[in-house]
Amino acid sequence: MAGTKYRGSEIEDVDQFRKDAGGLSSEREKEIGQHIGYRYDVNLVPDYNRVTPFLKNYMEVMGWDDLNWLEDVHMGYEDGKAAVFDRNINGWVRIPDSIELPDNQQDRDMIARELLIKFQMSDRNPMVTLRKAYKKF
Amino acid sequence: MASLSDAELAAMTQEERVKELGLTTEPLFGRSLLIEFNPDEEERFTYPWAPDVYYNKHEEIETDGLTTTQLNNKLTALMEEGVGTITIKNPRGMHSVGVGILNRLKLVIDGSLGYFAVGLIDGPNVHIKGRVGWSCGENMMSGTVVIDKNAGSTFGAAIRGGDLVCRGSVGSRTGIDMKGGTILVGGDTGALSGFMMQRGRMVVCGNAGKNLGDSMYDGTIYVGGEIQSCGVDAVEEELTDLDKAWLTRKLQQYQMMPDKGVDHFKKIVSGKMLWNYDNLEPSEKKLIL
Numbered sequence: 001m002a003g004t005k006y007r008g009s010e011i012e013d014v015d016q017f018r019k020d021a022g023g024l025s026s027e028r029e030k031e032i033g034q035h036i037g038y039r040y041d042v043n044l045v046p047d048y049n050r051v052t053p054f055l056k057n058y059m060e061v062m063g064w065d066d067l068n069w070l071e072d073v074h075m076g077y078e079d080g081k082a083a084v085f086d087r088n089i090n091g092w093v094r095i096p097d098s099i100e101l102p103d104n105q106q107d108r109d110m111i112a113r114e115l116l117i118k119f120q121m122s123d124r125n126p127m128v129t130l131r132k133a134y135k136k137f
Numbered sequence: 138m139a140s141l142s143d144a145e146l147a148a149m150t151q152e153e154r155v156k157e158l159g160l161t162t163e164p165l166f167g168r169s170l171l172i173e174f175n176p177d178e179e180e181r182f183t184y185p186w187a188p189d190v191y192y193n194k195h196e197e198i199e200t201d202g203l204t205t206t207q208l209n210n211k212l213t214a215l216m217e218e219g220v221g222t223i224t225i226k227n228p229r230g231m232h233s234v235g236v237g238i239l240n241r242l243k244l245v246i247d248g249s250l251g252y253f254a255v256g257l258i259d260g261p262n263v264h265i266k267g268r269v270g271w272s273c274g275e276n277m278m279s280g281t282v283v284i285d286k287n288a289g290s291t292f293g294a295a296i297r298g299g300d301l302v303c304r305g306s307v308g309s310r311t312g313i314d315m316k317g318g319t320i321l322v323g324g325d326t327g328a329l330s331g332f333m334m335q336r337g338r339m340v341v342c343g344n345a346g347k348n349l350g351d352s353m354y355d356g357t358i359y360v361g362g363e364i365q366s367c368g369v370d371a372v373e374e375e376l377t378d379l380d381k382a383w384l385t386r387k388l389q390q391y392q393m394m395p396d397k398g399v400d401h402f403k404k405i406v407s408g409k410m411l412w413n414y415d416n417l418e419p420s421e422k423k424l425i426l
Contacts (some may be wrong), residue, residue, distance in 0.1 A: 023309045036412060042336045042355055045383050054180065057211065061182045062280075063262050065390050069279035069298025072317035074334065080275075084174075087278075087297060094173045106268050121181035128185055135263040137147035 010016040015124045021080030040074045047106045054114050075112035186312045187240040188274040190221035197224045312339045331358045350405045358405040372408040
């Protein structure tokens with residue numbers, strides 16, 4: 001029912017959604033059995049002091065002064081696992097357990113950005129097969 | 138199966154291609170595809186199908202006698218030849234120019250364009266030296282687009298990423314349904330700007346028309362001038378030091394910093410009163426089930 005106040009829960013801890021996969025904290029969330037809102041701060045501005053060498057190279061190759069579209073990429077959490085949303089395939093891609101997660105969201109976001117670019121530009125991305133199937137010949 | 142050649146794929150119907158490539162047809166719900174990143178993935182900066190282009194290789198296109206399709210095909214052909222900087226001379230206000238460029242490229246438009254300029258782009262840096270019609274940069278994924286003069290309505294509609302910059306004023310419904318990225322407007326913006334905005338950032342150095350940010354779900358709108366009225370669930374929030382630092386960096390990047398700085402900007406966000414993740418109240422569900 002639009003117009004009703006359905007506030008989600010606050011993000012208080014960087015590991016909140018790893019410790020509690022459901023992430024149900026507000027009364028409304030418990031009532032509907034569903035977390036409300038994103039599982040990360042979508043408005044978190046990147047800290048440019050933490051940009052990795054790979055991302056610096058990427059910015060230079062693309063001719064950009066900043067992270068451009070990557071400013072909107074963050075490490076999220078799905079079913080208690082760290083993951084990144086790939087807009088090109090409309091799905092979450094998980095971070096392997098072998099990657100150690102830093103203790104702050106800014107550094108996690110930089111890892112997410114680096115992994116996402118490499119994945120999107122690889123032949124392993126489902127977009128490559130989709131393109132083959134649906135492109136104009 | 139993925140090793141099928143283009144010639145073999147071209148000889149098939151689309152249904153056959155989908156089947157041969159092993160694609161499934163069940164609906165996806167934005168949930169995990171159970172794919173993991175490979176930490177040892179090869180380092181690449183452009184899509185596998187994108188040709189290598191070099192910014193120091195420059196070509197000019199005269200549009201006289203060219204249709205929109207011919208002009209866009211010419212852009213593609215030049216990129217295939219490795220040309221990384223292209224200037225379109227005398228664009229004559231053509232529509233749908235530079236649509237769907239999925240590669241890095243420096244594209245200069247030496248004049249004005251019509252509607253749907255550089256829509257659906259993913260990567261290029263575009264400089265338009267004149268004006269543009271409606272829906273410039275619609276569904277833009279990444280890259281930068283800078284327009285020196287004014288832009289029409291639905292500027293940056295459904296933009297998902299990148300920087301879309303208009304040094305002049307823009308029409309109504311700017312950034313409608315935007316899902317990411319940054320829209321910068323040097324002048325004023327019309328009514329219903331930021332309507333149903335879901336995320337991203339919009340900066341308007343001048344005034345904003347009626348119903349700014351109506352039904353916005355998330356994201357941030359910064360306005361340097363007067364706001365005629367805010368829309369439903371769009372509320373003003375205090376400008377933080379982080380906001381000021383971001384605004385300063387972004388406006389300086391495009392040489393659009395107002396003389397009086399950024400302290401006077403108003404920040405509009407979602408009041409989150411319209412958030413609704415459940416179509417039915419639990420009690421209504423019980424009645425139906």
